[in-house]
Every structure is written in structure tokens, then in C-alpha cells.
Amino acid sequence: MSARPAPQLSETVLRPVRGHHAFESCVEQLGTAIRLGVYPRGSTLPPERELAPLLDVSRATLREAMAALREAGLVQTTRGRGGGTVVTLRPRSPSGRAASRISAARRRSWHEALTFRRIVEPGAAALAAQRAADGDLTAELRDQLETAHADVAAAARAAHHRQADSRFHLTLASVTESPRVVQAITSVQAELHEMLLAIPVLDANITHSDGQHAAVVRAVLAGRPDRAFTAMEQHCDDTAALLRGLVG
Structure with a gap:
């Protein structure tokens, strides 16, 4: 059985980011929420249409932040019907050291x-x-x-x-x-x-x-x-x- 995120925590932990260079703030908030268990390993992150308003950012900025989380090994995204962004929580560095x-x-x-x-x-x-x-x-x-x-x-x-x-x-x-x-x-x-x-x-x-x-x-x-x-x-x-x- 896959883990489930805590929606009430999402609304508490995720907050509108400061307008200047929102990309870094999105990465910080989402990465922190994942590590703190708001979104446990195996859970699926909310869709863009829900996350973007919570963070008060455009979907383009949110997608950039998601790409950063994927490159860092924190999430994995699958496309198509039934797809989504799943928390993997396997942080990695470019050198291969976790x-x-x-x-x-x-x-x-x-x-x-x-x-x-x-x-x-x-x-x-x-x-x-x-x-x-x-x-x-x-x-x-x-x-x-x-x-x-x-x-x-x-x-x-x-x-x-x-x-x-x-x-x-x-x-x-x-x-x-x-x-x-x-x-x-x-x-x-x-x-x-x-x-x-x-x-x-x-x-x-x-x-x-x-x-x-x-x-x-x-x-x-x-x-x-x-x-x-x-x-x-x-x-x-x-x-x-x-x-x-x-x-x-």
C-alpha cells in the first residue's frame, strides 16, 4: 500500500513564496516538506493546479522546481494516464555520493x-x-x-x-x-x-x-x-x- 500525503500539513507547510526569484523558494519548501514527511516516500505530490496556488507561483516556475527535485533524486515523474510525481527520497550528488x-x-x-x-x-x-x-x-x-x-x-x-x-x-x-x-x-x-x-x-x-x-x-x-x-x-x-x- 502506497504512503499518503497529509493534505492538512501541505496547506500549513507550503506557503506563498517571495516574489523575487521564486524558483529557489519553491525548491526549498517542497524539498523540506518531502524530507519532513509531509509527503512520505511513495506518495504522490498534488497536481500542478493545486501546488501552484499554494505556493503562489506560476506553473512554469513550479515545473522548474520539480525538475530540480528530480535531478536531486527526491521525486520521479511519470507521464500519461495514471501518472504523477512520486516521492522517491533518494538524494544524490553529481559525484554519485548520496x-x-x-x-x-x-x-x-x-x-x-x-x-x-x-x-x-x-x-x-x-x-x-x-x-x-x-x-x-x-x-x-x-x-x-x-x-x-x-x-x-x-x-x-x-x-x-x-x-x-x-x-x-x-x-x-x-x-x-x-x-x-x-x-x-x-x-x-x-x-x-x-x-x-x-x-x-x-x-x-x-x-x-x-x-x-x-x-x-x-x-x-x-x-x-x-x-x-x-x-x-x-x-x-x-x-x-x-x-x-x-x-x-
């Missing part, structure tokens, strides 16, 4: 790293923008930041994109010319890279990430610390939401 085997201690460390990142990276972006506002961002530093951004935007393959992404964040730290900021962000990026290896590479997330990088660069070069802080904070929040949804 995400479910990640130790509790490692997950706690990752959670702490994401919290730390949300403090230091928006602050670094704001500091870089303040230096631009004060006239302390030299032409060379501006060029370094723009080049790093162009590299990550142009990276196509997954491995190249992740490395270019890390270089972008480290370059942003370096333009602050603060050794402590560089050290902190180097530490955060090293742990973040390990986290990202535990989930599939998702085109929708890369597209959102590239847009957020562009917003950060614009704010920094324009000398707008407030905008730089907010753009980087949003970027950190969306990455954290994706990881919480797919890894827990």
Missing part, C-alpha cells in the same frame, strides 16, 4: 557557514561600493571586478562556472583591500564549493545567480553601498534556500 549520507556534524557546519556568509559577503559588497563612492576604487580594481564578472557570466560548463563564480566572489573581496575580508570570504567560498558539489547544477539557478552578480557589480561601480548590500544579501539567501531544499 546527499543523505552527509553527516549531521557536516550539515551543522554548512548551516553555520551559510549564516556567516550572509553576514560577511553583503558587508564586503557594501564596503567595495563605499570605496567607489569615496573615489578609492582605482581603474585597475574596477577592471578586475568587471573581468571576473564577465568570466562567470561566460562560463558554460558546470565545473568552469563554479570556479568562475568563486573567483568572482574572491575578486569582489579583494577590491575592498582588506586582508581580513579576503580571508573570511575565502573560507566561506571553500565551504560553499563543497556544499554545491552535493546538488545538481541547475540552469535556472545559474541564470538567477548571474543576474544577481550583475546587480552587485552595478551597485559597487555606482558607489551605492545600500544596493550592493541588498543585492548580495538576496544572492546569499537564494543560494541558501536552494541548499536547504535539496540537501537539508
Whole structure:
């Protein structure tokens, strides 16, 4: 006998997502609901026409989130009459190592790293923008930041994109010319890279990430610390939401 979802929990746990970059929030909410047993292994998720209103997202966004859950091994979808999306709950990473085997201690460390990142990276972006506002961002530093951004935007393959992404964040730290900021962000990026290896590479997330990088660069070069802080904070929040949804 197949497991049955708890409809009353669905309406309690799933809530309208924030409008900006709803994809990551959908993945987080659905992935969390699956791991917490709102939708047990073997149960069938509600159809799109029910889930989309609960999350207050378009069906296109919901389909992107479902594709991410499939790539992560949390669900499996069959088409045709009698088909649907069934919870499999077999998390896997691109390297073949099951995400479910990640130790509790490692997950706690990752959670702490994401919290730390949300403090230091928006602050670094704001500091870089303040230096631009004060006239302390030299032409060379501006060029370094723009080049790093162009590299990550142009990276196509997954491995190249992740490395270019890390270089972008480290370059942003370096333009602050603060050794402590560089050290902190180097530490955060090293742990973040390990986290990202535990989930599939998702085109929708890369597209959102590239847009957020562009917003950060614009704010920094324009000398707008407030905008730089907010753009980087949003970027950190969306990455954290994706990881919480797919890894827990």
C-alpha cells in the first residue's frame, strides 16, 4: 500500500513564496516538506493546479522546481494516464555520493557557514561600493571586478562556472583591500564549493545567480553601498534556500 500525503500539513507547510526569484523558494519548501514527511516516500505530490496556488507561483516556475527535485533524486515523474510525481527520497550528488549520507556534524557546519556568509559577503559588497563612492576604487580594481564578472557570466560548463563564480566572489573581496575580508570570504567560498558539489547544477539557478552578480557589480561601480548590500544579501539567501531544499 502506497504512503499518503497529509493534505492538512501541505496547506500549513507550503506557503506563498517571495516574489523575487521564486524558483529557489519553491525548491526549498517542497524539498523540506518531502524530507519532513509531509509527503512520505511513495506518495504522490498534488497536481500542478493545486501546488501552484499554494505556493503562489506560476506553473512554469513550479515545473522548474520539480525538475530540480528530480535531478536531486527526491521525486520521479511519470507521464500519461495514471501518472504523477512520486516521492522517491533518494538524494544524490553529481559525484554519485548520496546527499543523505552527509553527516549531521557536516550539515551543522554548512548551516553555520551559510549564516556567516550572509553576514560577511553583503558587508564586503557594501564596503567595495563605499570605496567607489569615496573615489578609492582605482581603474585597475574596477577592471578586475568587471573581468571576473564577465568570466562567470561566460562560463558554460558546470565545473568552469563554479570556479568562475568563486573567483568572482574572491575578486569582489579583494577590491575592498582588506586582508581580513579576503580571508573570511575565502573560507566561506571553500565551504560553499563543497556544499554545491552535493546538488545538481541547475540552469535556472545559474541564470538567477548571474543576474544577481550583475546587480552587485552595478551597485559597487555606482558607489551605492545600500544596493550592493541588498543585492548580495538576496544572492546569499537564494543560494541558501536552494541548499536547504535539496540537501537539508
